[in-house]
Amino acid sequence: MEHYAYWRQELPDEDLPWGAFGENLTIEGLLETKVNIGDRFRIGTAIVMVTQPRFPCFKLNLKFGRDDMVKRFLNSRLSGIYFSVVLEGEIGAGDEIELVSRDENNVTVADIVQIYVREADENLVRRAVQVPALADGLRTYFQQQVEPEH
Secondary structure (H helix, E strand, O other): OHHHHHHHHHOOOOOOOOOOOOOOOOOOOOOOOOOEOOOEEEEOOEEEEEEEEOOOOHHHHHHHOOOOHHHHHHHHOOOOEEEEEEEOOOOOOOOOEEEEEOOOOOOEHHHHHHHHOOOOOHHHHHHHHOOOOOOHHHHHHHHHHHOOOO
């Protein structure tokens, strides 16, 4: 929810109802700089785990009728969060989001965006690829940044 204030300033002529960016859940209080890859949360009776930031595709450009939306989205660093479902359950509007466990690797969602746009040092990249919960595609992409080709 916090990101909508930014986008309403950036796109003053756009109608931006909740879900305007294609998110399945519009939540409050889980910021990319505070949430680690691998953190687990209970929402309703479900348990979800953070696996990566949201990275938009060309469809965001189409939705907003702008050729620059994907670039603007990445530049904003307001990525949002992808979760995997650890335990299926029922969730509903207004359900509390409770931290179940914190990943000890301390690699945040914002760190992953920083690596993705190639603004991170090699140490952070090496730490990130060691996080078991990191999405496999990102792990492979990041490993290519730090491992020399043979």
